[in-house]
Amino acid sequence: MISKPAKAAWNFTYIIVIIGIGYFTFISSSKINYIWRWNTIPSYIIYTSHDTVSSPFNGFVEGYKNGELTIKSLHGVTKKFKLEKSAVKKGNVVDQGDELGYNVSHKAGALLLGLLTTLKISIIAIFFAIIIGIITGLMRIAENPLLKNLAITYIELIRGTPLLVQIFIFYFFIGTVFNLDRIVSGIGALAVFEGAYIAEIVRAGIQSIGKDQTEAALSIGMNYFQLMRHIIMPQAIKRTMPAMAGQFISLIKDSSLVSIISITDLTKAGREIVSSTFSPFEIWFTVAAMYLVLTYSLSSLTHLLERKMAKSDR
Amino acid sequence: MTDKKYAVRARNIYKVYPNEIKALNGVSLNVDYGEVLVIIGASGSGKSTFLRTLNRLEEINSGSIEVLGTDIFNKKTKPTKLRTKIGMVFQHFNLFPHLTVMENITIGQIKVKKVNKKDAVDLATVLLKKVGIVEKADVYPEQLSGGQQQRVAIARALAMKPQLMLFDEATSALDPEMIGEVLDVMEKVAKEGMTMIVVTHEMDFAKAAADRIAFMNQGKITEIATPEEILANDNNPQLKQFLNKIH
Numbered sequence: 211m212i213s214k215p216a217k218a219a220w221n222f223t224y225i226i227v228i229i230g231i232g233y234f235t236f237i238s239s240s241k242i243n244y245i246w247r248w249n250t251i252p253s254y255i256i257y258t259s260h261d262t263v264s265s266p267f268n269g270f271v272e273g274y275k276n277g278e279l280t281i282k283s284l285h286g287v288t289k290k291f292k293l294e295k296s297a298v299k300k301g302n303v304v305d306q307g308d309e310l311g312y313n314v315s316h317k318a319g320a321l322l323l324g325l326l327t328t329l330k331i332s333i334i335a336i337f338f339a340i341i342i343g344i345i346t347g348l349m350r351i352a353e354n355p356l357l358k359n360l361a362i363t364y365i366e367l368i369r370g371t372p373l374l375v376q377i378f379i380f381y382f383f384i385g386t387v388f389n390l391d392r393i394v395s396g397i398g399a400l401a402v403f404e405g406a407y408i409a410e411i412v413r414a415g416i417q418s419i420g421k422d423q424t425e426a427a428l429s430i431g432m433n434y435f436q437l438m439r440h441i442i443m444p445q446a447i448k449r450t451m452p453a454m455a456g457q458f459i460s461l462i463k464d465s466s467l468v469s470i471i472s473i474t475d476l477t478k479a480g481r482e483i484v485s486s487t488f489s490p491f492e493i494w495f496t497v498a499a500m501y502l503v504l505t506y507s508l509s510s511l512t513h514l515l516e517r518k519m520a521k522s523d524r
Numbered sequence: 525m526t527d528k529k530y531a532v533r534a535r536n537i538y539k540v541y542p543n544e545i546k547a548l549n550g551v552s553l554n555v556d557y558g559e560v561l562v563i564i565g566a567s568g569s570g571k572s573t574f575l576r577t578l579n580r581l582e583e584i585n586s587g588s589i590e591v592l593g594t595d596i597f598n599k600k601t602k603p604t605k606l607r608t609k610i611g612m613v614f615q616h617f618n619l620f621p622h623l624t625v626m627e628n629i630t631i632g633q634i635k636v637k638k639v640n641k642k643d644a645v646d647l648a649t650v651l652l653k654k655v656g657i658v659e660k661a662d663v664y665p666e667q668l669s670g671g672q673q674q675r676v677a678i679a680r681a682l683a684m685k686p687q688l689m690l691f692d693e694a695t696s697a698l699d700p701e702m703i704g705e706v707l708d709v710m711e712k713v714a715k716e717g718m719t720m721i722v723v724t725h726e727m728d729f730a731k732a733a734a735d736r737i738a739f740m741n742q743g744k745i746t747e748i749a750t751p752e753e754i755l756a757n758d759n760n761p762q763l764k765q766f767l768n769k770i771h
């Protein structure tokens with residue numbers, strides 16, 4: 211056991227070390243004459259756009275009141291516009307196409323759009339990976355040699371080859387044969403890849419539930435499906451939660467590889483911005499932080515769930 | 525030939541485990557409806573294996589078994605259907621840890637027998653009263669003592685309204701002070717006329733509740749008689765040795 215004051219001292223040291231690392235990074239970058247432009251970064255996440263409004267006809271301005279501009283055409287037709295900022299004044303003559311003013315709106319920047327794509331790909335891939343994982347996990351422990359060997363073949367093939375290669379195979383071969391959209395190929399490759407790992411988690415989880423439970427369930431007349439659905443799976447899922455969460459986090463990170471087949475996820479968005487600006491450091495640090503937001507939220511969520519499930523047992 | 529009906533009619537059953545262990549070497553046995561049969565025998569003599577063949581948790585190599593009038597190894601006999609009519613109580617209780625006591629007792633009725641929830645809860649409440657722990661309906665098994673867990677397990681089995689109950693050393697994992705409460709429940713069930721096959725070493729229970737005692741030795745039933753006759757038996761050396769050891 212470490213005493214309380216000693217703990218505080220170590221925590222303080224930790225902060226010092228972190229600051230030191232930050233300072234070292236700063237010093238190293240100033241040695242290579244790198245100009246940091248952090249101020250440009252927020253606009254890649256959210257930017258404000260000025261949507262200009264132009265006059266639909268020739269006429270003159272009647273007035274601007276409470277954010278509403280009124281203009282009257284030469285034929286006596288009046289028209290009102292909601293404008294946050296007016297570029298004209300009462301009495302001004304306006305021609306068709308002249309700028310009357312603009313409205314301000316907030317739009318998602320390229321990085322945020324990329325993050326949303328990454329999130330979408332990950333959620334759909336996790337969904338299918340769970341289905342694939344449960345089915346092949348059950349096949350893996352089946353007595354039937356056909357089911358069992360099919361599952362083993364799948365798991366070994368997938369776990370023995372790199373994800374990047376699988377994405378290429380999915381995209382160039384399967385995608386071409388079945389005429390798949392690139393995003394479908396990407397999600398498919400991810401789901402099939404992570405499914406093999408989830409299958410092993412499912413297998414281990416089921417096998418960790420003793421034979422006793424199976425016999426008790428069978429002895430009251432349950433069939434295989436009822437046994438799995440009501441007795442084994444609920445216990446196995448709870449026991450495998452930490453491993454599952456780890457796998458989902460891996461999936462989110464692995465999803466960055468689909469950028470290679472031109473899916474504009476967070477990583478691809480980062481690459482595109484880097485190639486058009488001179489701020490690779492800021493962009494990649496920001497991209498990393500955005501991945502961290504996803505993975506950290508997920509792990510916090512599972513901690514919360516775990517604690518809740520533990521409570522339901524008390 | 526008689527046309528007397530038996531609850532269990534086992535003919536010459538043999539069972540060899542995949543590891544070549546011969547667990548059953550020609551067991552034949554008739555159990556009457558309403559009879560309480562106690563099986564005793566040394567460790568490894570095949571008592572559990574025999575019980576488990578009766579509800580097909582274990583398959584056999586040869587022989588035939590009729591339970592409650594059906595040939596259990598007939599292709600047309602569904603094990604799941606058969607098992608709803610046979611209650612089983614295990615040495616280590618095997619309650620479902622993720623379900624409350626009430627859910628443990630109702631899940632079979634609701635999911636297997638498709639009884640509606642209210643009726644299932646009503647029956648479970650009656651059974652919990654019978655085994656004396658109605659106040660624990662909403663707790664999880666891990667909060668119960670071993671004796672309480674085993675009583676819940678008995679209630680779980682009874683909830684399927686079985687016609688035959690199998691007990692495999694239901695008290696041997698319990699602390700001594702809890703054995704009595706479980707045996708009391710078992711005697712109560714016996715008195716209500718349930719057909720029971722009970723593997724146990726509790727000779728007091730056997731004397732009080734058993735109609736007959738069967739002694740198993742090396743995969744065979746070598747003696748079967750009333751409790752008095754078994755205890756007085758003088759010409760079976762293995763039985764004598766066994767009885768001396770457990771006393």
Ligand SMILES: Nc1ncnc2c1ncn2[C@@H]1O[C@H](COP(=O)(O)OP(=O)(O)OP(=O)(O)O)[C@@H](O)[C@H]1O
Binds near residue numbers: 542547568570
């Ligand atoms: N699943 C199994 N696989 C292989 N051998 C087994 C299995 N179950 C039991 N056996 C063996 O079969 C024989 C009979 O075992 P069984 O469990 O039926 O005996 P038992 O009379 O119930 O003993 P105990 O009093 O220890 O419970 C033993 O030699 C045992 O090791």
Ligand SMILES: [Mg+2]
Binds near residue numbers: 571572573692693
């Ligand atoms: Mg046994």
